[in-house]
Amino acid sequence: MFYWYKQKKALPGSDIGGFTRILHSGNPDNLVDEIPTFVVYPLPQGLDQGYVVLNRPWAFVQWLERATIKEDYVLMAEPDHIFVNPIPNLAVVEGSPAAFPFFYITPQKFENIVRKYYPVEMGPVTNIDPIGNSPVIISKKLLEMIAPTWMNPSLTMKHDPDTDKAFGWVLEILFSVLMRYGYAIASALHGVRHMLRRDLMLQGELTYGKIGEWRFDKRLHLRGPPPRNISMPPPGVPESVVTLVKMVNEATANIPNWDTR
Structure with missing residues (x-):
């Protein structure tokens, strides 16, 4: 944020x-x-x-x-x-x-x-x-x-x-x-x-995708930061989800020492 x-x-x-x-x-x-x-x-x-x-x-x-x-x-x-x-x-x-x-x-x-x-x-x-x-x-x-x-x-x-x-x-x-x-x-x-x-506000889904397939769930990262370079969602998902992943990836790529937080 x-x-x-x-x-x-x-x-x-x-x-x-x-x-x-x-x-x-x-x-x-x-x-x-x-x-x-x-x-x-x-x-x-x-x-x-x-x-x-x-x-x-x-x-x-x-x-x-x-x-x-x-x-x-x-x-x-x-x-x-x-x-x-x-x-x-x-x-x-x-x-x-x-x-x-x-x-x-x-x-x-x-x-x-x-x-x-x-x-x-x-x-x-x-x-x-x-x-x-x-x-x-x-x-x-x-x-x-x-x-x-x-x-x-x-x-x-x-x-x-x-x-x-x-x-x-x-x-x-x-x-x-x-x-x-x-x-x-x-x-x-x-x-x-x-x-x-x-x-x-654009209200999206905090969980998108299915377990075993592409999935984004913020609750999986309660104990630590999400990884850098999250894979992009497959075709057909809402544009809001694509935007979210792109923005998260840009932020994590530019915040120093992200992986050690």
Whole structure:
């Protein structure tokens, strides 16, 4: 991600400012000298139930409180996102935060669950945008307001058996789903609506291909970096997959000491 941030930052049409990697381990790691990093503390032991993604809202709260942030707007993105094009400040263009809509964030479908965190007196559940916290472009002022509230429903949802069961349709992404619902509900509790921008992200597949044939699965590289020069996919695969592999290969070819990380 950081490699492509540097490639796209200065191009025409880009409003991107500084870059910060928020590390919620509590300790510096081997990348802090290479990538601008702000180290924050994880949740108290046991609160994340062993799922590190639940630390994310608390990490943002600490970053917003303790860091010196020069920019007035923030783009929240994931470590496995790649900058394909220069990104304008859509929050200024639209006059409100901009976010990518996810097909599986459906508050109306789970209204009985959502109402535990977004009471009837707050209005219809359609006030809750079908989004997560990433990718989102939002003013720092609004994020400072939302972040502490975002932390509460995210943790409460994971501890509630009904919510856990309802949103656990794909266990491997359950915690990302909880983070997204938590952010969406927190935003609605503060009356913040996001402009839905499908062009903010190209949503591909994290796993493409079949075992035994050509295959790309980011989860195969959780304990180490993917190899350099990944083989190109066969004819007929979506162009987005071809672009992804080409961009990963270019980045790994140009990042020093890639194989020893």
